[in-house]
Amino acid sequence: MRFMPICAITLLAASTCMTSTHTVAAESQLVANICDYVKANDKNRLRKKLKENRVKLRNIYAGVSCEGNSLLRMAMLSKSDKVGSFIAKRLSSKELSKAEADGQTLLAWAQANGHAGSATFTVIKEKTGS
Numbered sequence: 001m002r003f004m005p006i007c008a009i010t011l012l013a014a015s016t017c018m019t020s021t022h023t024v025a026a027e028s029q030l031v032a033n034i035c036d037y038v039k040a041n042d043k044n045r046l047r048k049k050l051k052e053n054r055v056k057l058r059n060i061y062a063g064v065s066c067e068g069n070s071l072l073r074m075a076m077l078s079k080s081d082k083v084g085s086f087i088a089k090r091l092s093s094k095e096l097s098k099a100e101a102d103g104q105t106l107l108a109w110a111q112a113n114g115h116a117g118s119a120t121f122t123v124i125k126e127k128t129g130s
Contacts, residue, residue, distance in 0.1 A: 084120025
């Protein structure tokens with residue numbers, strides 16, 4: 001009599017563990033793909049990957065880090081202006097004005113690191129009204 005409930009609980013626990021592992025792996029693969037497309041300045045593939053996964057940039061931007069940098073910083077470091085401009089246009093001015101992990105805003109960081117001449121910087125500046 002007790003065999004069936006124990007089997008059901010064991011099966012439920014095992015399926016939960018397998019599902020969460022699969023989800024984490026899928027999320028890390030998505031982040032890796034996004035970072036690769038940002039570095040390669042491949043706006044079309046980035047858009048396609050986001051659409052396939054039904055993800056909006058404004059919902060994941062704060063949680064995605066490429067080599068310790070935000071997506072926009074990585075775009076500026078990689079001279080990926082098409083992708084950087086695309087990302088900046090999808091984010092709110094509040095998100096673009098927010099200080100990042102090191103305490104600097106995107107504009108302050110870009111000026112301090114020699115990226116003030118990039119198209120991505122220009123879009124961020126226009127959106128924030130700075």
